[in-house]
Amino acid sequence: xxxxxxxxSLARAAAIMAFGIASASPALAQSQLQTQMTxxxxxxxxxxxxxxxxxxxxxxDNVTPGGGRILxxxxxxxxxxxSSCAQALPxxxxxxxxxxxxxxAPK
Numbered sequence: 066x067x068x069x070x071x072x073x074s075l076a077r078a079a080a081i082m083a084f085g086i087a088s089a090s091p092a093l094a095q096s097q098l099q100t101q102m103t104x105x106x107x108x109x110x111x112x113x114x115x116x117x118x119x120x121x122x123x124x125x126d127n128v129t130p131g132g133g134r135i136l137x138x139x140x141x142x143x144x145x146x147x148s149s150c151a152q153a154l155p156x157x158x159x160x161x162x163x164x165x166x167x168x169x170a171p172k
Contacts, residue, residue, distance in 0.1 A: 116149040117146070117153060119147060120142070120147055124142045
């Protein structure tokens with residue numbers, strides 16, 4: 066079953082997708098991200114998830130969030146992505162790379 070996206074779950078899903086927080090409860094992941102993410106990073110993560118929401122629902126809704134799995138799934142379907150999602154993925158990767166460098170996400 067596909068998750069229901071409201072404003073807060075969309076923001077959390079965007080952050081989880083972009084940063085790949087692994088092995089953490091949703092509340093812990095959200096708490097960690099809120100203390101580590103700047104407002105600009107949150108805004109960019111939301112924009113990535115909004116651009117990729119339809120592709121996620123269509124191609125990756127069975128993927129468990131965390132550890133960069135959603136981003137990897139979307140990247141593995143590069144030829145099937147909408148143009149808006151394909152254009153947003155490099156930024157998602159850059160956000161995730163920044164989170165890994167900051168120690169907020171696993172390598």
